[in-house]
Amino acid sequence: MPTVAVDVMGGEHGPDAVVHGVAAVSLQSDIDCLLVGDEARIQKILDSTAYNPERIAILHAAEAIDASEEPRSAVRYKRKASLFVALREVAAGRCAAVVSAGNAAAAIGASLRELTLLPGVRTAAMASVYPRAAEHAGQDPLALALDVGATVRCTADELVHFAVMGSTYARVISRVAEPRVALLNMGRDPLQGDAVLSAAHRRLRDRRGLNFVGNIEGHELTSGRADVVVCEGLLGNIVLKLLESVATMAVDLTAAAAPRSWRLRAGMAIMATGSDGLRALADYSSYGGAPLLGFEQVFIKAHGRSQAPAIGNAVKVAAKAARDGLIPALKAALADD
Amino acid sequence: MTEPAPRLVYRWDLDKTYLLSELDSLRGLVKIPFERPEDKVAAPGVAALIRGLRESALSRGGDVRIYFLSASPPQIGRAIRRKLELDGIVHDGIVFKDQLQRLFRGKFRHLREQVGYKLTELLKARQAEPVTAREYLFGDDWESDPLIYSLYADVVAGRLLPAALEELLRAGRVDPPLITEAGALAEACARAADRPRTEPVARIFINLERPTPPAALRAFGARLVPTFNYLQTAACLFEEEALSAAAAVAVARSLVEESGYRAGQIANSLADIVRRDHLGEAAAAVLRLAFGRAGLLPTAPPRWRDRLVRRWRRTPPGAAEAPVLPDYRSMIGTPEVEAPGSTQHD
Numbered sequence: 224m225p226t227v228a229v230d231v232m233g234g235e236h237g238p239d240a241v242v243h244g245v246a247a248v249s250l251q252s253d254i255d256c257l258l259v260g261d262e263a264r265i266q267k268i269l270d271s272t273a274y275n276p277e278r279i280a281i282l283h284a285a286e287a288i289d290a291s292e293e294p295r296s297a298v299r300y301k302r303k304a305s306l307f308v309a310l311r312e313v314a315a316g317r318c319a320a321v322v323s324a325g326n327a328a329a330a331i332g333a334s335l336r337e338l339t340l341l342p343g344v345r346t347a348a349m350a351s352v353y354p355r356a357a358e359h360a361g362q363d364p365l366a367l368a369l370d371v372g373a374t375v376r377c378t379a380d381e382l383v384h385f386a387v388m389g390s391t392y393a394r395v396i397s398r399v400a401e402p403r404v405a406l407l408n409m410g411r412d413p414l415q416g417d418a419v420l421s422a423a424h425r426r427l428r429d430r431r432g433l434n435f436v437g438n439i440e441g442h443e444l445t446s447g448r449a450d451v452v453v454c455e456g457l458l459g460n461i462v463l464k465l466l467e468s469v470a471t472m473a474v475d476l477t478a479a480a481a482p483r484s485w486r487l488r489a490g491m492a493i494m495a496t497g498s499d500g501l502r503a504l505a506d507y508s509s510y511g512g513a514p515l516l517g518f519e520q521v522f523i524k525a526h527g528r529s530q531a532p533a534i535g536n537a538v539k540v541a542a543k544a545a546r547d548g549l550i551p552a553l554k555a556a557l558a559d560d
Numbered sequence: 561m562t563e564p565a566p567r568l569v570y571r572w573d574l575d576k577t578y579l580l581s582e583l584d585s586l587r588g589l590v591k592i593p594f595e596r597p598e599d600k601v602a603a604p605g606v607a608a609l610i611r612g613l614r615e616s617a618l619s620r621g622g623d624v625r626i627y628f629l630s631a632s633p634p635q636i637g638r639a640i641r642r643k644l645e646l647d648g649i650v651h652d653g654i655v656f657k658d659q660l661q662r663l664f665r666g667k668f669r670h671l672r673e674q675v676g677y678k679l680t681e682l683l684k685a686r687q688a689e690p691v692t693a694r695e696y697l698f699g700d701d702w703e704s705d706p707l708i709y710s711l712y713a714d715v716v717a718g719r720l721l722p723a724a725l726e727e728l729l730r731a732g733r734v735d736p737p738l739i740t741e742a743g744a745l746a747e748a749c750a751r752a753a754d755r756p757r758t759e760p761v762a763r764i765f766i767n768l769e770r771p772t773p774p775a776a777l778r779a780f781g782a783r784l785v786p787t788f789n790y791l792q793t794a795a796c797l798f799e800e801e802a803l804s805a806a807a808a809v810a811v812a813r814s815l816v817e818e819s820g821y822r823a824g825q826i827a828n829s830l831a832d833i834v835r836r837d838h839l840g841e842a843a844a845a846v847l848r849l850a851f852g853r854a855g856l857l858p859t860a861p862p863r864w865r866d867r868l869v870r871r872w873r874r875t876p877p878g879a880a881e882a883p884v885l886p887d888y889r890s891m892i893g894t895p896e897v898e899a900p901g902s903t904q905h906d
Contacts, residue, residue, distance in 0.1 A: 226824075250771075255824060266835045270775040276788050276832035277825040 224253045225319030225545040226280075227538050228309040231260030232287030233325020234534075235527050238264055241324065244534025246274035251535075254542040257318055259284050259309040284308040290527055294328035298336065306330060310337035313520045319545035320521035322512065322537045324529045330522070331373045331515065338518040341550075343557050347517030348385045349373040349456070349524065350392065351463050352510055358447030363397045366444075367451045368407075369516065371463045374456035379422035382406070382453055384557065386427055388516040389451035390434070391556045395549050396540065397450070405439035405449035407458060413438065423453075432559060511536025514544065516553070521545050566692040566758065567623040568802060570613055571682070574630035574640065574654075576700040576769045578606055597642035603767065604819035605790035605811045607647035612807025613797065614650060619804065625689070628654040629681055631674060631703075655681050674703050675711075676729060676738030682712045683745035686760075691752050696802065697764045698793070701772040701786070706764070710780045710886055713761035715746045719885050722746035732892045759883060762800060765793045774836060779891065783883045785838045791815055791826060792833040799843035805850045812856045823858045826851060 231241045242265055245256045255278050258265050262283040269279070284305035288297045301307065306325055312318045314337050323330050331349060340347065348370035355366045369389050374381070386404045393402035406424055408416045413424045415438065427435040439449050441462065454462070477491070510533055512525035521544045525537040544550075575581035580601045610626060617624035626649070630640070634656035644651060657677055689695075697713070699705025711728070714720035720728075726743040734742075764784040766777060774786045787793045794811040797803040815821040830847060833839045851857045 255828075262835070270773060270778075270836065272773050273771050274773075275771070276792075277821070277828050280824075280828050280831060281835065 224255060225542060226255040226257055226317070227541045227545070228257045228259055228282075228312045228318035228321045229534075229538060230306045230309045230321065230323035230325055231258050231265055232284070232305040233290075233323045233330075233527075234525065234529055235290055235324075236530060239268055240529060240531050241534050242268040243272055243531035244529075245279065245538060246272045247531060248535045248538050249275040249278035252539065252542075254278065254538060255280070256538060257282055257309075257312060259312070260287065260305040282308060282312065288326050288329045290326050292326060292329065294326055294332055297326065297329045298332035304333075306333050307337065310334060310520075310522075313522075314338055320523065320541035322523045322525060322534070322541050324512075324525035324527055324534060324537070327372060327524060327527070330524055334515055334518060334522055338520050338522070340517055341519055341553055341557055344384055344388075344517045346377065346381055347373050347515055348381075348388060349515050350389060350513040351459075352513050353444070353463065353466050355445045356447050362447055363393075363399060363450065365397075365510070366449060367393055367397075367513065368444075368459055368463060369451070369453060370456040371454075371459035372456050373515065373517075376457065377419070377455050379419050379426055382419070382423040382455070383426050383430065384517070386433060386435070386451065386453045387430070387556050387559075388553055389453060391552050392514055392516060392544075392549065393450050395547050395552050396544055399450050401434045402450040403434050403436045403448065404451045404453060405436050407444075407452050407454035407462070408438035408440065410440060411438050419455075427453075432556070511540045514540075514549075519550060521549055565620070565622050566694045567625060567690055568613075568617050569689055569693050569695040570610070570624070570626045571685070571695060571697050572610070572626070572628045573699040573705055574628055574632060576702045577698055577705075577767050578602060578610075578628070579643075595636075595639060597639045597646055600639065600643045602643075602647055603769075603790060604821070605794070605815045607649060608811045608814035609790045609794050609797075609803070609807075610649050612794070612803050612810055616802065616804040616807050625652045625693075626650070627652055627685065629678060629685075630654065631657045631677065634658055655685070673735055673738070675708055675732055676734035676742065678704075678708045679712055679729075680738055680742050680745060682708070683715065683742060683749060686712075686716055686749055687745070687752075692758060693760065694758060695761045696797070696800075697761060698767070699764070700767040700769045701777070702769060706766050706777055706780050706784055707888075707891060709761070709764040709766075710784060711888070713764060713783065713883070714885055716749050716760040717883070718750055719883070720746075720888075722750060728888050728892050762802075763796065765796070767793075780886050781883055786836075787833065787838075789815070789829055791829045792838075795830060795833055795839050795843065795847055798847060799839055805846060808847055809850050809854045809856070812851050813854065816856055823856060827857050 229241060229245055231238045234241055238260060242258065245258060246269060248254055248256065250273060257280045259282045262281050265281050284303060286301045286304040288301055288304045288306055306323055306329060309321045309323065310333055313321045327349065331347065334347065349372045350367050350369035351371045352365040352367055354364060357364055367389050369385050390402045390404050393399045406420065406427060408420050414421050424438060427433060436449055439452060444452060510526060512523045515522040515524050521541055523537045523541040525534055572578055580603055614624055614626060628651060637654065637656055640654065697709040699709055711720065711725065715725055722743045725746050726739050729739045729742060766784060766786045768786050768788050771788060777784055777786045785796055791812055794803055794808045798805060798808045812826050830844055834841060834844045848857060
């Protein structure tokens with residue numbers, strides 16, 4: 224089983240959540256992990272939990288990049304940070320994949336410095352998974368959106384690369400035989416949007432080996448119509464954060480709107496299970512993370528608010544991506560250009 | 561004239577320490593008496609370690625004893641002895657818990673009672689050893705081995721007085737006759753204690769089979785070493801000079817060849833026990849070299865910077881610290897235990 228390098232110091236819940244997540248994985252699977260961060264602190268956390276030391280190695284990193292740090296400055300000056308050290312382990316081939324829940328912008332910047340872009344790829348794409356309604360039994364309850372922040376604006380070529388990479392990821396990791404790929408736009412008409420979107424639509428439609436289902440509008444995102452949604456980073460990031468806030472917003476608005484009547488309070492209590500379910504469904508801190516695609520190395524970015532189970536899932540996804548040959552599959556798919 | 565080396569005594573628990581017994585299910589418990597010797601499975605590396613301990617002592621012309629103490633009934637003794645024979649283990653005695661006899665006497669509590677039984681058996685066994693004998697105890701984290709072994713170590717060292725022991729056992733609801741017996745045995749040990757010269761129990765190794773978080777056993781002090789596998793135990797015993805480097809290599813080799821361990825797991829296990837301060841970096845370096853020569857470690861050299869950081873941060877391993885009496889009161893829940901020196905004894 225390949226070794227997964229884990230940036231321990233990233234994430235809002237700090238080393239505790241990351242180390243506990245990896246400790247759980249060490250007991251449940253045969254995945255080897257390299258924990259990168261403050262060695263003494265990592266060992267102290269490990270001591271307080273059940274773990275399998277045979278599956279865990281530690282590599283000391285003298286610095287850490289904080290979630291609130293200015294990314295450009297961090298990438299420029301903090302080369303000894305756990306994120307950089309973990310990336311270098313992967314770049315050198317000592318580890319097969321890297322997982323980080325840290326500062327997303329710094330993760331992208333550091334990856335561009337330390338990792339190698341796939342042949343033909345000009346820019347990487349940050350993917351994210353989000354919950355959606357399943358149209359049929361067995362359909363993955365999560366869809367993949369990319370790019371959600373590695374770029375601001377992109378070219379039609381880049382959007383096509385994102386589509387190919389997203390589709391390959393869904394096929395290899397989510398085991399979707401023919402992932403349905405859609406382009407996020409303001410209408411279904413192929414000519415809607417700007418010149419970039421029109422050109423991207425045309426190229427995606429003509430692309431062999433891609434199950435392109437056309438444009439998708441914002442209100443269709445949570446339907447089961449598309450498995451992979453392609454968009455520019457600026458738009459993707461805004462959409463993703465809006466989606467993240469929907470469940471909390473719905474619950475909060477309902478609570479605020481309820482008059483002080485015992486009947487309505489009783490009604491809300493009955494609805495509580497449903498609203499908790501809604502909140503759980505949209506709880507991004509429990510998802511396993513999503514890939515930063517476009518590099519010759521596997522990088523799984525866990526959500527900044529990831530708790531231990533989400534980190535554990537991210538590590539499993541990273542190991543699966545390495546084991547199941549995501550990178551060779553991406554290279555093959557991109558070579559069809 | 562130089563004094564002869566003290567006798568080395570190794571006391572092993574059986575289930576979950578030597579054998580991978582299935583004690584966590586009724587099915588597993590029922591199965592144990594009917595298992596054939598060849599069906600019983602030893603923990604990875606344990607047989608190689610015990611063989612190595614005897615060979616290492618004998619090669620230096622030392623005096624060594626290996627005993628097993630089990631809470632299993634004597635009815636499975638034949639299968640256990642045969643299993644040990646199959647594993648090439650030469651031992652000096654096995655004590656079983658006579659559960660049926662206790663049942664016939666109507667002492668149902670004894671079936672569950674571990675602390676009183678094991679402690680009295682250990683204290684009885686100590687009477688047969690020279691006062692200078694140096695002991696290593698091996699147990700697991702399933703029942704009360706850490707507590708029993710620590711109590712025993714402090715009694716034979718004269719740190720825990722018989723009256724205090726009896727009080728603790730009463731608080732722990734140990735069967736009264738066993739308390740009386742343990743008190744009398746502790747009295748005899750206290751009279752024979754060779755306190756000024758040696759620490760009778762050098763180390764207690766607890767096999768983290770469940771696995772319990774190591775920090776949960778910190779209250780027992782640095783004398784108690786929680787280990788995740790027998791490579792870690794072997795490494796500590798190598799540092800104690802109880803095990804030769806060749807024997808430690810044999811343990812690692814048995815893990816690789818018989819239990820499917822990979823070189824990375826060997827390296828990680830060694831690094832973990834160093835980080836937990838139970839093994840010094842100097843001993844670890846010697847072992848890494850020996851394992852590397854035997855092809856049991858990854859071929860790539862360790863990252864030099866990481867190695868330097870570890871060496872720089874290293875504190876002396878815990879065994880060098882003088883043992884202090886663990887806070888048994890809070891462990892067992894008794895209001896008061898007299899500190900050594902507060903009560904006179906002969």
